[in-house]
Amino acid sequence: MAGIVSTCALTLSSKSNSRTSWSEFETHHRRTIRGKPSRCRNCGIRAEVNFVDADEAKKLVRDDGYAVLDVRDKTQYERAHIKSCYQVPLFIENQDNDFGTVIKRTVHNNFSGLFFGLPFTKLNDKFVDSVQSQLSPESKLLVVCQEGLRSTAAAKKLEAAGYNNVACVTSGLQSVKPGTFDSEGSTELQDAGKAGLITIQGKISAVLGTVLICAYLFITFFPEQAEKLLQLAPPS
Template sequence: MHVCGFSHVAVSWLEFQTHHSGRITAWKPSRWRNANGIRAEVKFVKPDEAKKLVTEEGYAVVDVRDRTQFERARIKSCYHVPLFIENKDNDIGTIVLRTVHNNFSGLFFGLPFTKPNPEFTESVKNQFSAGSKLLLVCQEGLRSAAAANKLEKAGFENIACITSGLQSVPPGTFDSEGKTELQDAGKAGLVTVQGKISAVLGTVLICKSYTYAGQTPST
C-alpha cells in the first residue's frame, strides 16, 4: 500500500507505528496474505473519485477519526468506528503521559489523549460483511490507511481511502454536518486562536499601511 499513491489501486504492504495522541508516526514494510491466500488491495482516490464511489458504486463511508474531530464535522450518514479512543486509564505512566500531552499537543492542537481502539476490527465486522465496499476516512489520510491495513488482514477486500484525508476535500463535495467544514475539523486549540489573532493583526497592519500612505482601503 503506497501511502503517497494517487488515484490507483495499490497493494497493502505496511505496518504502522502510532503515537499516543493517535497520530501515525512511522510505517515499515510487512508482507502478508489474507485468509484466502490472495494479496488484498486498497484504492487510494481523490475527493471527487471518492464521491463517485459512494454515489455510484455503493461504498459505505466509515469515519475512523476520534470523537472530537468527528463531532466537529462529518459526512452525513457515515458510520463512526474510531481507530483510536480517549485514554482514561489511571496508572501512573498513563497519568504522566496524559498530563504532558494535555500541556502541549492537547493545548495547542486540541488533540485528545488516545490509545488504539482494541475493538476496532470487531466493531467493523459486526456492521459489515467482508465483501462490503468501504470508504475509510480520517483527517490527514494516515489513520484511514492504518485502518485499511487492519481490515485487509481481517479479510475485507473492497476498501478505499481518500489520499490526504478529509483535509483535502473541497467544501460541497459531500453532504456534511457539524459546526465546521470537513477540511477544518482537525483545527482546534491555540493554533486556531493564533490563526484568528494573526488574521486580525494582518488586517490592522494593512489598514495602518493605507493610512500612512494617505489612502483608504477598499472593502
C-alpha cells in the same frame, strides 16, 4: 533482485485510479519480488487498498455503493462528518491511570491538548470487531480520517480481517473541498482537525505553545537547573 524469505509471498506494486495500490500473492517459489508480476503457479490475491482523491471518492459512494467509514476520534467526528457515515474510531481516549500513562497524559494535555485540541488516545483494540458488527466483509468501504494516516492503518487491519473492497481518501478529509460531500457538524470537513489555541492566533500560538511546553518540560524534569537559571535572571 529476488531474496529468499521464510514466507510464501510475492509482492507487486500496481496502479489503480492513478494511485499506488499493493497486492500480495502467494506462491510456492518462496521468493519476494518487487516489480512486474511474473507467471507463477497457484497465485492468489490476498489484499488491495485503493487510494483515491476526493472527487473519485465521491463517485465511489454515489455510483458504486461504497459505505463511508469514519475512523477519526469522537471530537473531530462531531465537528464535521459525512452524512450517513459509520463511525468507528481507530484510536479511543486513553483514561488509564497507571503512573506512566498519567505522566504522558499530563504532558500531552499541556501541549497538544491545549494548543491543538488533540485528545490523549490509545489504539482501539476492538476496532475490527466493532466494524464487523455493523458491516459485513462483503461491504464496499471508503475509509476516511482527517490526514489520511489513520485511514490507511485502519484499511490495512480491515484487509487482514477479510474486507477486500476498501478505498481510502489520499491526504484525508483535510483535502476535501467544501460541497464535495453532504456533511454535518459545526465546521467544514477540511477544518475538523483544527482546534485549541492555534485556531485563535494561528502560527503565533503554535510558536508560543512550543516555547511554553519546552519550558514546562525543562522545569518538570530538570528542576535544579531551572532554579539556578531563575536565580541568574535579573530582578524585575
